[in-house]
Amino acid sequence: MQAAIRIRASAMLEAGRAGPLTRAASVAWSAVAARSLVRRVSVDVALVTIGGATLGGSGKTSLAIACARALREAGARVAFVGHAYRATPGRARVVAGTDRLCDVGDDALFAARELHGDGVPVVVGPSRADALALAASMSDVCVVDGLVQAAPRAALSLLAVDPGAPWGAGACPPAGDLRAPVRALVSAVDHVVPIVRSTPRLVSSARAGQALPSLVGGSVGVLTACGHPERFVAAARALGLRVTHVVRAPDHGPAPSALPHVDAWLASPECALHLEGRGVPTVELRSDVILPREVLAALSRVARSAHPSACFPTLDRRGAP
Numbered sequence: 001m002q003a004a005i006r007i008r009a010s011a012m013l014e015a016g017r018a019g020p021l022t023r024a025a026s027v028a029w030s031a032v033a034a035r036s037l038v039r040r041v042s043v044d045v046a047l048v049t050i051g052g053a054t055l056g057g058s059g060k061t062s063l064a065i066a067c068a069r070a071l072r073e074a075g076a077r078v079a080f081v082g083h084a085y086r087a088t089p090g091r092a093r094v095v096a097g098t099d100r101l102c103d104v105g106d107d108a109l110f111a112a113r114e115l116h117g118d119g120v121p122v123v124v125g126p127s128r129a130d131a132l133a134l135a136a137s138m139s140d141v142c143v144v145d146g147l148v149q150a151a152p153r154a155a156l157s158l159l160a161v162d163p164g165a166p167w168g169a170g171a172c173p174p175a176g177d178l179r180a181p182v183r184a185l186v187s188a189v190d191h192v193v194p195i196v197r198s199t200p201r202l203v204s205s206a207r208a209g210q211a212l213p214s215l216v217g218g219s220v221g222v223l224t225a226c227g228h229p230e231r232f233v234a235a236a237r238a239l240g241l242r243v244t245h246v247v248r249a250p251d252h253g254p255a256p257s258a259l260p261h262v263d264a265w266l267a268s269p270e271c272a273l274h275l276e277g278r279g280v281p282t283v284e285l286r287s288d289v290i291l292p293r294e295v296l297a298a299l300s301r302v303a304r305s306a307h308p309s310a311c312f313p314t315l316d317r318r319g320a321p
Contacts, residue, residue, distance in 0.1 A: 013055065013177040016169030026175035033172055033180035037148045037188045039128070043136040046155040046306040048299070051148030053161045053185055054168035054177045056227020056251050059195035059289065060160040061107045061270070064145040065114050066289040067158070067299060071141055072118045074303035079139035080115060081131045082108030083146040084124035086252045092125035092134040101273060106225070106252050107145065110270045140306040148179075149188040155302045156190055158295065162228070163194040177227070191295055197287035200235055205272050205282035217242065218263035225249040225271045236266055236285060249274060 041047065048067055052058030064080065071078045082095065087105035095104045095112035104112075104124050112122040121138060125131035128147070135142045141155070149157050161167070169176030179185065186192060220241045222233050229248050236243055245260045255274040259265070264281040267274075275282045291299075 013169065013173055016171060016176045017174060022175040023171075026172045029172040029174070030181045030184075034184035037180055037184060038151050039147060039149070041132060041147075041150040041152070042129075043132050043142065045136045045139055046141045046302055047147075047150050048141060048143045048302060049147040049150055049154040049157045049189075050143065050145055051157070051159050051179070051185075051189065052146075053159055053166060053179055053182075053192075054227060055173070055179055056177065057168075057231065058160040058162055058227075061111060061145050062197075062289045063158060063160045063193060063195060064143050065111050066291050067295070068111075068115055068120050068143040069118050070291060070296065070299050071143065071303050072115075072120050074300060076303040076306050077138070077140040078120045079135035079142050080111055080120055080122045081128065081135045081142055081144045081147075082111055082122055082124045083128070084108055084131075087124070089124045089126055092123060092130040094134075095122040095124055101253065106270045106273045109273055111145070114269075141302060148185070155305065156298050157188065159185055159189040159192045161192055161194055162231070163196065164231075165228075166192075166194065168228075190298065191292075193292065193295060196290045196292075198290060200239065200285050200287045202239075202266075203284045203286050205275070205284055219244040221245040221247060221260060221262035221265045223247050223249065223255060223259075223265055223267045223271055223275060225251060225253045225255065225274050226268065227251060232268060232285070239285075241266065
């Protein structure tokens with residue numbers, strides 16, 4: 001029942017509501033949200049903050065991962081601070097790829113697996129302050145997933161937006177899914193970053209230990225545990241897949257205990273985490289965030305300032321054309 005309520009509430013916010021009472025409540029929410037975009041932080045390292053324009057589905061975690069990887073390639077010592085949403089870390093800790101979702105959360109676990117090969121630790125804690133304190137002790141630069149702006153001001157602040165619907169439903173809750181008024185969001189950050197991705201590719205879920213199942217002509221179920229699931233479903237159908245079932249879980253899970261029978265389940269890497277241990281064929285639809293040139297240049301400046309010996313690499317596939 002609780003999961004169903006969360007799913008319905010998310011869907012209503014994403015669609016937007018225009019009644020007089022919701023509009024009035026949205027105005028009140030907007031005033032509070034605008035004041036809460038900047039959070040006081042007490043650490044002695046450079047911060048790169050990554051916020052999302054909407055309450056879900058903006059692509060901020062993928063953008064944060066791409067920025068952390070770029071900074072590490074530049075030679076900076078980087079730590080990634082996750083938010084552990086719907087999890088209980090208990091203490092500030094470095095996330096391991098084998099951690100449980102209930103302990104660290106899906107976004108942090110996804111980031112830890114993605115950044116393991118880059119030597120970037122992912123840290124979560126009972127509070128952001130706890131996580132930041134640990135992350136700062138092992139880095140020159142902290143990339144903070146989910147923080148729009150800090151005080152003192154971050155070395156670089158980015159706002160992730162979906163290119164097709166940058167401001168979601170265009171209003172703050174309960175009239176829409178906008179995190180804060182557009183003017184407040186834009187003025188709080190250095191760059192608004194439309195999330196542009198590489199060509200999607202299908203990858204068998206690594207933890208399932210299985211070969212990539214053939215999806216041609218077979219029945220495909222789509223599991224989403226994120227904001228704006230219709231975008232992911234559209235991407236799956238654009239690949240010519242026969243999507244026979246769409247299961248929407250609450251944002252950040254969990255997945256339903258009972259799932260329809262299909263030849264394979266398709267999910268984003270974060271959402272696929274909620275299918276681990278279920279014994280179902282799982283395929284991830286993956287794509288990489290392409291960092292705009294101006295963001296790469298800004299990251300270069302942060303790396304040089306935090307780590308003077310760093311040498312930012314030549315623009316490659318991460319640079320926007």
